[in-house]
Each structure stands twice: as structure tokens, then as C-alpha cells.
Amino acid sequence: MDLGAIVEPLIAFFSDGIGKVIADALRLIYNVLYPANAPAATPIEIPR
Template structure:
């Protein structure tokens, strides 16, 4: 199986106008839902 056949259209989509806009919206939503400046998860074992 040639992964380039699968990956190249996806990369091309996210490089074009509409695909780049979709990717930017996805990045923005990810940044809002999972901010990088939060504390790490802590497991209370006791």
C-alpha cells in the first residue's frame, strides 16, 4: 500500500484556501479546549 496516495490529497487539501481555513479553525478550537498553560494532571493515590 502506497501511503503517498492517501496522504498527498490530504496535504494538498489543507494547503489550499478552504482547507487552510478549516485547519486554522481546528487549531483555534484545539487551543481553546486544551490550553497549553494549564497544570499537568495529578493522580491522587491515597
């Protein structure tokens, strides 16, 4: 099974036209939900 034969049409679709619009919209949603400047997770102490 040639992975390149499967991936190549997907890359071509998301490179221009409506595929690029879809990819940009999904990228925007991802960036809104998972911002790059979010604070790092830190452990909190649980009171006893």
C-alpha cells in the same frame, strides 16, 4: 497500498484555500479546549 498516495491529496487540500481555513478553525478549537499552559495533573490524597 501506498500511504503517500492517500496523504498527499489531504496535505494539498489543507495547505491553501478553504482547506487552510478549515484547518485553522480546527486548530483554534483544539487550542481553546486543550490549552498548552494548563496545570499538570497531580495526585490528590483521598481522606479515609
